[in-house]
Structure formats: structure tokens, C-alpha cells
Amino acid sequence: MNGGPGRAGSGEPWSAVVTNLRAAVDLGRSPPVTLVTLDLVASGEPAVGMRPEAGRLVLVLEGAVLNHPPGALAVADGLVEAVAWRGPEPAGPGSGTGSAGGGPHPASRVEVEVAVRLPVEPRVFWRPGLPGRLVLEIPREAVTCALAGTRVGVDPGHGGRDGGARGGRYREADVVLEFSRRLARWLRSHGVSVPVTRDRDETVSVETRIRLARRERPDAFVSFHAGASTDRRRRGTAVLHRGDPPSERLARCLHAAIFHNSPFLEDVGVSPARDPFLRRLRAPAVTVLPEYITSHMGEGLLRDVSFQERFAQSLFDGLVAFFLDPPAV
Ligand SMILES: [Zn+2]
Structure with missing residues (x-):
């Protein structure tokens, strides 16, 4: 994504709620792609960190919270094995730094971990809207090569x-x-x-x-x-x-x-x-x-x-x- 953290027009720190998360394969593309899509209600364009690690990709969204409990989705599509997501720990009552003032929790951060079976070269793009969509697009060339x-x-x-x-x-x-x-x-x-x-x-x-x-x-x-x-x-x-x-x-x-x-x-x-x-x-x-x-x-x-x-x-x-x-x- 482009540069530093996205900002809302008001100058408030960027914040977002992830309202939905899904993974699907588009077989109509050549080569096909796995799309991991996050629906976000966000105050502006997100700055996304991506850490490619051995056997997995980790997307990091600083300033975001999840609208659902942490969990995982079994995918098993020949390339992606599973998608797991974690949100911030809920701030306990009286923790001081919570979101009582209406602003985002300082430790707000959502991590989405995608376990992959083969090396991949993913890209991330943002479609603004309500909700906006953050799409992790994973070309499935490694699969077509393996099956050649x-x-x-x-x-x-x-x-x-x-x-x-x-x-x-x-x-x-x-x-x-x-x-x-x-x-x-x-x-x-x-x-x-x-x-x-x-x-x-x-x-x-x-x-x-x-x-x-x-x-x-x-x-x-x-x-x-x-x-x-x-x-x-x-x-x-x-x-x-x-x-x-x-x-x-x-x-x-x-x-x-x-x-x-x-x-x-x-x-x-x-x-x-x-x-x-x-x-x-x-x-x-x-x-x-x-x-x-x-x-x-x-x-x-x-x-x-x-x-x-x-x-x-x-x-x-x-x-x-x-x-x-x-x-x-
Ligand atoms: Zn039969």
C-alpha cells in the first residue's frame, strides 16, 4: 500500500472495524487466484503490513478491531490451507487505556494469517466503499507449475x-x-x-x-x-x-x-x-x-x-x- 498510515480527513488516527472475512478461489482467471477478502468499515485507506514467513503470510492492520471473535477458516484449496485471524484483547473494565473516550484502543491491531503450501507472490489492494474491501490476491501459479x-x-x-x-x-x-x-x-x-x-x-x-x-x-x-x-x-x-x-x-x-x-x-x-x-x-x-x-x-x-x-x-x-x-x- 502507499506509504504511511492512512488518515481520516479529520486528522483522527486511522481506525477500522473488520466486519467480515472470507476466502475463495476465482477459477475464471488465468492462472486462477485465491482471494482473501476483508470487509472493513474504515476511516480512510488502510496501511497494511505484510510479513511473508515460511509457509505463511501475515497481514497486519494497525488500528483495526474485529467484529467477531478470533478464529480460523479451513480452506484447503490446493494452495491455501487455512486462514486465521486475531484481534486486540478486549480492554478490561478500568484498564485506563480502553476505548471509553470513543477513540480506537491504542493496541488495536488485527492480524490475518494465511497458511500456504507453496511459495507465493501475493498482492494487496484496497477498494474504497461502505464497507471497503481489502483484498489479498494470491496467484496460484505455484499450483499450475506443480501440476504441469x-x-x-x-x-x-x-x-x-x-x-x-x-x-x-x-x-x-x-x-x-x-x-x-x-x-x-x-x-x-x-x-x-x-x-x-x-x-x-x-x-x-x-x-x-x-x-x-x-x-x-x-x-x-x-x-x-x-x-x-x-x-x-x-x-x-x-x-x-x-x-x-x-x-x-x-x-x-x-x-x-x-x-x-x-x-x-x-x-x-x-x-x-x-x-x-x-x-x-x-x-x-x-x-x-x-x-x-x-x-x-x-x-x-x-x-x-x-x-x-x-x-x-x-x-x-x-x-x-x-x-x-x-x-x-
Ligand atoms: Zn453407482
Whole structure:
């Protein structure tokens, strides 16, 4: 930001209340960016300190207070792992230097700490307004570089004449296509090539899926199905794998990211698939079951676009972890 601390027109020291804080990835940009946005009601343009440290960025706003308690946001988007924020300790009664006079607390300071997985070159900009917006823009070039040349096969189960399991209103074939499309968008916007076994409602035989997967030689293969049970109360999220160590490692990376981002989900865990489909592939391969379509709550989540998008983001994060940390040979 420009120069010394911003000043209000009245000559009062700069002050601000942070009223909201969020993190989101803009996949429409090339390369995509993670945007950490603080809404500020401020007396003028802020002077922002930024301390890049190993594995994290720390934004410092002297003169600001928080409108909410200190906390942290799990992000796990392949680059940013979490965003944490701290405000000034509340001044106790009779502490003398408190804000009884209406001015800001002398020790007012908000710190926002962004944990990153790879080196980044962020920039900060200010959009005046009510509220003003302070935006930390983190280009995701390090992620696109790390994923350069990788191929991930994506396989929405069922389709066409084969609708898969049925919930109260929706077919498994249709909900898994939504998850597949979102994951493919995350991957393609970061330069990954994504062969898919289908991208619309069409019938694709198991033999065709296997032939496609073998011909395209992906570095990882992700198949989507929904859980189904005659017990309509049954819920949960599972990652099944091909049974070999690389596939198990892929499954564990995806599973960890899913539960980092969505800790409320019921954990069915990681296990080898009983279905022979995955074993006939050559790449590290998994089947992801985001929820049970036969449960009322599960079907609702499967159809919820925010859940779908966060789940796709989690799988992307897990795939980045998988490609970044190949096991020692
Ligand atoms: Zn299925």
C-alpha cells in the first residue's frame, strides 16, 4: 500500500472495524487466484503490513478491531490451507487505556494469517466503499507449475439407460455428473488435462470406461458413485481404492482433504474396493462416494451446489497433495 498510515480527513488516527472475512478461489482467471477478502468499515485507506514467513503470510492492520471473535477458516484449496485471524484483547473494565473516550484502543491491531503450501507472490489492494474491501490476491501459479503435465481421468458412474441408485427424487447418474464436472473444472483451470468417460447423460459400458482410461494413460483416476442402502438412515462419505499402495495413498490424500474442509461428514473411511472395476485400470485409481443418495439428508447434500463445489475443491486439494509428495523410491 502507499506509504504511511492512512488518515481520516479529520486528522483522527486511522481506525477500522473488520466486519467480515472470507476466502475463495476465482477459477475464471488465468492462472486462477485465491482471494482473501476483508470487509472493513474504515476511516480512510488502510496501511497494511505484510510479513511473508515460511509457509505463511501475515497481514497486519494497525488500528483495526474485529467484529467477531478470533478464529480460523479451513480452506484447503490446493494452495491455501487455512486462514486465521486475531484481534486486540478486549480492554478490561478500568484498564485506563480502553476505548471509553470513543477513540480506537491504542493496541488495536488485527492480524490475518494465511497458511500456504507453496511459495507465493501475493498482492494487496484496497477498494474504497461502505464497507471497503481489502483484498489479498494470491496467484496460484505455484499450483499450475506443480501440476504441469499431469493427467487425471474423471469417471461419473452410470448414465443414460443406467440411472444407478435412486433417491427420493434424483438419480445417482445425474448427481455424480455434477461432481465430476466441478472437479474437472478445478483441474482444467490449473492446466491439468482431464479425460472423462462421459460429460453428459449417456450410456457408457464398463468395458468402454476401462478402454478409455487405459488409452488416456492418466496419472490418477477418480470415479464417482453415490452410496445406496435399503436402510434410509444410512449416511456417510467413503473413498475406495484399487488395492495397491499408490491408489491407497491417493485415497488417503483425498479423504484427508474432504474431512479438513467438511468435518461434519460421517466418515466411512478409506478401504479397498470390492468391485473389480478399479483393479482393471493401470493408474492409481479411486472411487469416491460423497454421500448416500438413499438418505434424505444425503440426497439433499448431493444436490446442493455449495456442497458439490466444496467437495470438488477438497478433491482438488487432495490431488495436489498426492502429486506434490510422491513417496521416496
Ligand atoms: Zn453407482
